[in-house]
Amino acid sequence: MTTFPEELAHPSKIAVRGVSKSYRTAAGVVAALDDVSIDIAEGEFVCLVGPSGCGKSTLLNLVAGLDRADRGEILVDGAPVPGPGRDRMVMFQEAALFPWLDVMGNTLFGLKLKPNLTPEARRDVALYYLRLVGLEGFLRANVHELSGGMKQRVALARALAPNPRVLMMDEPFGALDAMTREQLYGDLQSIWQAKRKTILFVTHNVREAVCLGDRVAIMTPRPGRIREEFRVTLPRPRDINALDVAGLGREITDALRRLLPGGRG
Amino acid sequence: MRRRVRSLLFFAALVVLWEAVARAGIWHRALLPTPYDVLSFLGRAAADGTLLRATLVTLRRLLLGYAVGLVLGIPLGVVAARSALGRDTLGLLALGLQALPSVCWLPMALLWFGQTESAMLFVVVMGTIWSILLAASDGLRSVPPIYVRAARTMGSKGLHTWTRVILPAALPFFVTGMKQGWAFAWRSLMAAEIFVTILTGFGLGQLLHYGRELHAMDQVLGVMLVIVAVGLLVDRLAFAPLERFLHTRWGTG
Numbered sequence: 001m002t003t004f005p006e007e008l009a010h011p012s013k014i015a016v017r018g019v020s021k022s023y024r025t026a027a028g029v030v031a032a033l034d035d036v037s038i039d040i041a042e043g044e045f046v047c048l049v050g051p052s053g054c055g056k057s058t059l060l061n062l063v064a065g066l067d068r069a070d071r072g073e074i075l076v077d078g079a080p081v082p083g084p085g086r087d088r089m090v091m092f093q094e095a096a097l098f099p100w101l102d103v104m105g106n107t108l109f110g111l112k113l114k115p116n117l118t119p120e121a122r123r124d125v126a127l128y129y130l131r132l133v134g135l136e137g138f139l140r141a142n143v144h145e146l147s148g149g150m151k152q153r154v155a156l157a158r159a160l161a162p163n164p165r166v167l168m169m170d171e172p173f174g175a176l177d178a179m180t181r182e183q184l185y186g187d188l189q190s191i192w193q194a195k196r197k198t199i200l201f202v203t204h205n206v207r208e209a210v211c212l213g214d215r216v217a218i219m220t221p222r223p224g225r226i227r228e229e230f231r232v233t234l235p236r237p238r239d240i241n242a243l244d245v246a247g248l249g250r251e252i253t254d255a256l257r258r259l260l261p262g263g264r265g
Numbered sequence: 266m267r268r269r270v271r272s273l274l275f276f277a278a279l280v281v282l283w284e285a286v287a288r289a290g291i292w293h294r295a296l297l298p299t300p301y302d303v304l305s306f307l308g309r310a311a312a313d314g315t316l317l318r319a320t321l322v323t324l325r326r327l328l329l330g331y332a333v334g335l336v337l338g339i340p341l342g343v344v345a346a347r348s349a350l351g352r353d354t355l356g357l358l359a360l361g362l363q364a365l366p367s368v369c370w371l372p373m374a375l376l377w378f379g380q381t382e383s384a385m386l387f388v389v390v391m392g393t394i395w396s397i398l399l400a401a402s403d404g405l406r407s408v409p410p411i412y413v414r415a416a417r418t419m420g421s422k423g424l425h426t427w428t429r430v431i432l433p434a435a436l437p438f439f440v441t442g443m444k445q446g447w448a449f450a451w452r453s454l455m456a457a458e459i460f461v462t463i464l465t466g467f468g469l470g471q472l473l474h475y476g477r478e479l480h481a482m483d484q485v486l487g488v489m490l491v492i493v494a495v496g497l498l499v500d501r502l503a504f505a506p507l508e509r510f511l512h513t514r515w516g517t518g
């Protein structure tokens with residue numbers, strides 16, 4: 001009788017192995033990531049929290065295939081990422097909507113690159129997701145006519161529309177009001193459950209991370225390392241205002257505080 | 266509305282002042298004709314078709330030179346934007362030559378091509394191409410990289426990224442450059458037509474030139490007015506709608 005190593009029994013959707021990345025700038029070399037490893041299973045929702053500048057966006061860019069790691073490897077479905085691909089959609093930290101397209105055009109952009117869809121089918125899909133984020137009344141609106149939160153919602157619809165297996169979200173809800181945000185927490189959890197997507201979610205908000213994630217990984221200040229991981233086993237759907245969410249949030253916040261220079265531990 | 270009235274009053278006052286100065290007889294009427302003299306020249310020239318013919322000849326040359334400038338300038342701008350090498354060679358060349366007033370190309374054009382259409386085309390192209398090249402390369406280089414990155418994650422690459430992301434993102438710069446290029450083309454052509462006096466076509470610049478030869482100041486002033494009008498009209502008809510579109514889409518301006 002042979003026992004399989006755990007990785008074989010639960011193959012990782014995304015495997016980050018000993019990844020380091022530094023940037024060369026006028027001021028010198030900035031080490032953004034140092035020996036980062038994390039495994040994310042198919043269908044898992046992983047939240048990444050850490051102080052500003054610790055390399056969270058850098059890690060997302062690497063997994064997206066937009067940048068190359070200096071050291072280490074990143075595997076998606078067991079194979080090194082060849083570059084960006086439609087299977088891994090990114091919702092960027094800054095607004096990356098195209099100002100020359102309206103709301104509908106932005107949402108259709110990724111769908112138009114998907115083969116084997118009729119124009120009507122594309123429109124229906126785009127409409128479905130725009131409705132989901134509550135923007136069905138703004139199909140023809142120009143990007144500059146939207147509020148910050150509305151832009152984020154279009155970006156969410158644009159990322160969801162092509163139905164990627166992996167979704168990476170970089171502080172997507174920062175600019176939203178509490179009401180909309182809470183509604184989107186619900187929507188995101190139900191989309192995730194219905195479509196079994198693998199989600200890597202970056203946030204500064206520890207409670208948000210606890211509310212959404214199966215796992216919360218916390219990173220050290222620059223150069224970023226993944227220091228601790230917390231498994232969240234609370235039943236879903238979770239309410240961000242629930243006591244157990246707040247309790248675990250408290251625990252993670254304390255852990256984060258210990259990582260900061262001057263912190264205990 | 267009030268602003269329009271204000272402008273109208275200003276120009277009316279200008280014409281009245283002109284009339285008054287011309288009537289005062291300080292300068293000979295041949296040197297300073299009255300507004301009426303100029304208007305009646307324009308009437309005559311319009312009636313016998315001179316004006317229309319000259320305008321068409323000029324516009325044809327302008328469009329040809331401008332088109333050549335665009336067709337050469339935009340791809341060269343792309344090349345200049347693509348690499349540090351392009352920027353340090355083509356970009357620098359364009360920066361230098363753009364500083365050269367387009368009349369300065371005339372001696373060269375006349376020596377190379379003589380009094381020909383080619384000489385005029387050469388001057389217009391040289392007057393236009395560098396500013397278009399620079400605007401194109403500046404525009405392409407100022408496309409925020411995040412657009413390209415976002416497009417790549419959605420599966421866009423190569424030509425698709427160029428035509429659907431980079432070019433549209435650079436459009437506001439392109440339009441500014443095209444407008445500037447048009448203004449330069451217009452100025453270059455007028456310089457060229459004044460200096461290149463040939464019989465293959467009588468443009469507005471040549472009309473202006475012969476006005477001077479004939480000491481016909483009413484003709485000189487009249488043609489100057491037409492040149493202003495044509496310049497403004499093209500701006501209104503060709504560029505204003507494009508700028509309005511950009512304004513509503515981008516929310517700029």
Ligand SMILES: Nc1ncnc2c1ncn2[C@@H]1O[C@H](COP(=O)(O)OP(=O)(O)OP(=O)(O)O)[C@@H](O)[C@H]1O
Nearest residue numbers: 023025030032051052053054055056057058059222
């Ligand atoms: N393109 C770049 N060129 C140079 N330095 C960079 C670049 N991108 C990131 N960095 C540096 O790498 C470090 C990590 O940046 P990153 O954007 O990944 O941080 P982050 O964790 O996403 O921060 P935040 O929470 O503020 O978004 C920072 O110190 C930043 O200055």
Ligand SMILES: [Mg+2]
Nearest residue numbers: 056057093170
């Ligand atoms: Mg970031």
